[in-house]
Amino acid sequence: MIRFLTAGESHGKSLVTIIDGFPSNLPISLDYINFHLKRRQQGYGRSTRMKIESDAANILSGIRFGKTIGSPISILIENKDWVNWIEEMDLEKKSKETPRVTIPRPGHADLVGSTKYNFNDIRNSIERSSARETAARVAAGTVARKFLEHFGISIGSYVESIGDVYSSKKFFNSLLANKKTAIESGWSISLKADKSILRLLDKSQGENIVKKLKSIKKNGDTVGGTFITIATGIPVGLGSFMQYDQRLDADIAFYFMSINAVKGIEIGSGFSSAEKTGSQVHDEIIFNKEGFSRSSNNAGGIEGGISNGSPIIVRSAMKPISTLAKPLNTLDLGTMKKVSARYERSDITAVPACAVISESMLAWVLAKHFLVKFGGDSIQETKDNFDNYNNKSIKRIRTNFRK
Numbered sequence: 001m002i003r004f005l006t007a008g009e010s011h012g013k014s015l016v017t018i019i020d021g022f023p024s025n026l027p028i029s030l031d032y033i034n035f036h037l038k039r040r041q042q043g044y045g046r047s048t049r050m051k052i053e054s055d056a057a058n059i060l061s062g063i064r065f066g067k068t069i070g071s072p073i074s075i076l077i078e079n080k081d082w083v084n085w086i087e088e089m090d091l092e093k094k095s096k097e098t099p100r101v102t103i104p105r106p107g108h109a110d111l112v113g114s115t116k117y118n119f120n121d122i123r124n125s126i127e128r129s130s131a132r133e134t135a136a137r138v139a140a141g142t143v144a145r146k147f148l149e150h151f152g153i154s155i156g157s158y159v160e161s162i163g164d165v166y167s168s169k170k171f172f173n174s175l176l177a178n179k180k181t182a183i184e185s186g187w188s189i190s191l192k193a194d195k196s197i198l199r200l201l202d203k204s205q206g207e208n209i210v211k212k213l214k215s216i217k218k219n220g221d222t223v224g225g226t227f228i229t230i231a232t233g234i235p236v237g238l239g240s241f242m243q244y245d246q247r248l249d250a251d252i253a254f255y256f257m258s259i260n261a262v263k264g265i266e267i268g269s270g271f272s273s274a275e276k277t278g279s280q281v282h283d284e285i286i287f288n289k290e291g292f293s294r295s296s297n298n299a300g301g302i303e304g305g306i307s308n309g310s311p312i313i314v315r316s317a318m319k320p321i322s323t324l325a326k327p328l329n330t331l332d333l334g335t336m337k338k339v340s341a342r343y344e345r346s347d348i349t350a351v352p353a354c355a356v357i358s359e360s361m362l363a364w365v366l367a368k369h370f371l372v373k374f375g376g377d378s379i380q381e382t383k384d385n386f387d388n389y390n391n392k393s394i395k396r397i398r399t400n401f402r403k
Ligand code: EPS
Pocket: 010, 047, 049, 050, 053, 129, 130, 131, 132, 135, 260, 345, 346, 347
């Protein structure tokens, strides 16, 4: 079983990830990890913090001569902004000048975190609840992505909407229709999206969104949006219905909802399937020389908690960032008087970055279920198990049921 843990405060010295359980002999390069870390930092609407940070992985263990050796992989990412926070984040003692944060922002973890952990300074909540931590997750997810690539699994994402601005082109519908032209591979979608500063597939949508973002910024406000994450090349059989916690869709929902500010997720036609009839929703089964497939993909690639071989399609909703330049009302916990929330700096939107993070979360959850199914201590052993299953599973089904 693979696992990872992250550590690090947003304005502390660095972030750290420990990634455990990947087989040996998987080729992986620093450039590859850094490429995906950089992708997370892009996007129109980010705060000046992104001009300070330039995320780069410092691999401390687990890789030798460009390949995993089966030992825990540890990766350190420096926070360049730390030098501006040395006193606030001192490990030993507080300087007299360091003011305590006493005003919680509505929608942030400030108040709940301070209540739960018995803090007298909201900074302690701010630091770890910050989405800065997602850089460490992308490092972990990128190792998982590399592993999946070895088996032809490809992951990508794009931003569907920011605020209420959608494209008229309805690309999501062509994904659900399983149109071969809509999707070459998961990564091919990211390649297109990465060309746009908002990670959109439709250029004309971009102009309307930029207009909207400018007016939102002027009003001191923030905005969320929706994004689609896709994985292709998935074998049949990841996940299980044998236990509730082995279901692939349930696990995807867990990892996606763990991303900061994600408030909603659906798989395939999700919520809209509740408004339709069974005959409109369920994907008909087809068989040809490539094996079984489905006429459409409203199931989003998962039936009964198990991958069915169609692309996995996840649609998520991110709420607006909760730090507002024109703040909402809250209380000063020091005086218990009504005040405006604190503001230092903030992203206006971070939906493009969130989509990139979701790729890492999808990579992680798929790699986890892949290794549960195929196991292996070396990548060669995993490949043998995978090939054996792929070569035999369809033949077996046909023999088992032959009349
Ligand atoms: C974040 C607040 C901002 C973002 C940060 C997430 O940071 P700061 O408090 O330093 O202005 O820039 O995101 C990142 C640093 C990052 O790397 O994505 C928050 O409150 O979640």
